[in-house]
Each structure stands twice: as C-alpha cells, then as structure tokens.
Amino acid sequence: MRALKLGLGIAMCSALPAHALVQAIVTPTTLTTFEGGTTVQYAVTLDDSPSVGETVTVTPSSTDVTEGTVSAALTFTAADFDVPKYVTVTPGASGDGNDGDVSYTVTNIVTATGGTASYNGASANSVSVTNQNVDGVATLTVSPSSGFRVIEGGAAQTITVSAGPDVTPTNDVTVNLSTVSGEVALSAASVTLTAGNGYSATFTITANDDAAVDGDLSFTVVTAAADSVDPAFDGFDPVDVVGIAEDDDTLPPPPVNAQSIPALGGLGLAALGLLLGGLGVTRLRK
Ligand SMILES: [Ca+2]
Ligand SMILES: [Ca+2]
Ligand SMILES: [Ca+2]
Numbered sequence: 482m483r484a485l486k487l488g489l490g491i492a493m494c495s496a497l498p499a500h501a502l503v504q505a506i507v508t509p510t511t512l513t514t515f516e517g518g519t520t521v522q523y524a525v526t527l528d529d530s531p532s533v534g535e536t537v538t539v540t541p542s543s544t545d546v547t548e549g550t551v552s553a554a555l556t557f558t559a560a561d562f563d564v565p566k567y568v569t570v571t572p573g574a575s576g577d578g579n580d581g582d583v584s585y586t587v588t589n590i591v592t593a594t595g596g597t598a599s600y601n602g603a604s605a606n607s608v609s610v611t612n613q614n615v616d617g618v619a620t621l622t623v624s625p626s627s628g629f630r631v632i633e634g635g636a637a638q639t640i641t642v643s644a645g646p647d648v649t650p651t652n653d654v655t656v657n658l659s660t661v662s663g664e665v666a667l668s669a670a671s672v673t674l675t676a677g678n679g680y681s682a683t684f685t686i687t688a689n690d691d692a693a694v695d696g697d698l699s700f701t702v703v704t705a706a707a708d709s710v711d712p713a714f715d716g717f718d719p720v721d722v723v724g725i726a727e728d729d730d731t732l733p734p735p736p737v738n739a740q741s742i743p744a745l746g747g748l749g750l751a752a753l754g755l756l757l758g759g760l761g762v763t764r765l766r767k
C-alpha cells in the first residue's frame with residue numbers, strides 16, 4: 482500500500498515540467514518590414530503557469546532603433562499566462578539613403594517578481610527582423626508580409642503590393658500569387674499594378690474554417706517574380722507572405738477519472754477501475 486502511493490507520487494511528479502525549463506514562447510521569430518511601411522507583430526505566451534502572486538515581464542528590445550522600434554513590455558500572471566499578447570514592431574523610415582535591406586534583432590528579456598519568481602531569467606527566443614530599403618531603387622513592397630494572423634471563421638487580412646515609392650514603373654507590373662497551404666484561401670491569383678491604381682493593388686487572405694483541432698499553423702503565400710515590360714521591374718521577386726492561421730476549435734474536456742489522476746491516463750479507464758476496485762478507494766486515502 483505504502484509502496485504503491487510512493488510510486489504514484491513519483492509518476493505524477495515526473496509528469497510536471499522541470500522548473501528550470503519554463504520559457505516565454507515567441508511566434509514568429511522572423512519578420513520582414515519595409516522602410517516607412519506598416520507595423521507587424523509577434524505573439525508571446527508562457528509555456529506554463531507562473532506561481533501564485535507572480536508577475537512575469539517580457540521586455541522586447543531592438544538592436545537597431547533606426548531600422549525598427551518595439552512596443553512596451555508585456556506582463557503575465559497565472560490568470561492569463563497562456564493568452565497571447567503582442568509586441569508591435571514599427572519599421573524605421575525611408576530617407577536614410579540606399580542602405581540596402583538591414584537585418585537586426587529584437588531580444589526578449591524575461592524577469593519575474595512575486596510568488597516564487599519562477600520565471601526569473603527564463604529563456605525566450607529573439608526575433609530576427611529585416612527592414613527593406615526603398616530609397617533610390619525600383620522595388621515592390623508587400624504589406625504586411627509577416628507578423629499577422631488570420632483566424633478560422635474570422636476576418637480576412639488585406640495585403641497591399643506596391644511599386645516604388647522612389648521609382649515609378651513605366652508599364653503595368655503583374656505578380657502571380659499562390660499557396661500550397663490548405664489553411665488559407667486567396668481572393669485572387671494575381672495582382673496587377675497600373676497607372677490607374679497608382680501602382681498599388683491589394684488581395685486578401687482568409688483562413689479556411691476547418692472543424693479540426695489543428696492548432697495555430699504557419700502558412701506561406703508565394704509572390705512570384707514580377708512580369709512587366711519595364712525592365713526595372715520585370716523579374717523583381719517581392720518578399721513572400723508568411724502568416725499564422727489561428728485555430729478556433731477546442732478539444733472536449735477529458736473524462737473526470739483521467740483528469741483527476743493524469744499519471745494513470747495511459748492505463749485506460751478500465752484498468753484504472755480494476756486497480757481502484759481491487760485496492761478499495763477508501764484504503765488509498767489512508
Ligand atoms: Ca534603412
Ligand atoms: Ca533606406
Ligand atoms: Ca481548426
């Protein structure tokens with residue numbers, strides 16, 4: 482009897498995450514912006530609940546504030562540790578010359594106060610950001626090209642493809658669009674930039690509302706190399722679009738017996754019933 486209880490205790494403890502391995506989860510860890518373009522976001526959650534009374538702070542910091550700045554620190558408690566919160570990345574402006582596409586890093590420092598401060602010094606991935614130059618070059622911008630979510634059954638995300646702003650095409654520019662992901666649908670198979678639309682056109686991405694509990698999944702929309710009579714734009718390959726399709730389905734709650742004794746879940750309910758019946762539940766509680 483005593484040996485069985487000890488065995489159960491060890492099994493249940495070993496199912497818990499190791500204390501030192503808690504981390505803040507950052508998604509995605511790669512972002513692309515262009516000078517003066519729209520903001521993008523990444524999500525942060527904690528992989529396990531902080532202790533009672535503990536406040537966990539995730540502080541983002543840009544290594545190159547001329548190319549991109551970040552929004553304020555995020556805080557989490559046991560009440561909301563698994564609800565995504567977002568850091569907004571604002572790209573640096575154009576007008577700094579033809580400085581090429583500049584990559585920098587956003588670090589995420591984790592600190593904790595209160596409770597057992599179990600998250601103090603916990604790890605969090607950095608985010609690699611590339612801010613594309615638009616000065617003095619013929620370029621096609623895609624906005625946003627990353628750092629956004631579409632939710633199953635939710636609103637579509639509008640993507641803007643534009644030429645310029647420094648160099649204006651002399652002819653129409655067409656960009657074909659495609660995706661192999663079953664997670665999303667596109668409003669069009671191509672966009673064409675013309676004098677009539679100011680060489681700027683949009684398409685939308687909608688999450689397919691599947692009924693599966695399939696989690697939040699990354700998808701890619703490929704923007705093909707441009708087709709144009711203007712040689713400055715013909716063959717220019719705009720950055721592809723990478724987003725996250727957010728799941729809106731949830732699992733039904735597990736059976737009560739399996740929920741209250743998780744370490745025995747693998748044995749199956751029939752085996753559990755036999756075990757408890759043979760031992761007598763009242764004796765287990767002594
Ligand atoms: Ca720049
Ligand atoms: Ca520039
Ligand atoms: Ca789903």
Ligand SMILES: [Ca+2]
Pocket residue numbers: 633664689691695696698726727728
């Ligand atoms: Ca899905």
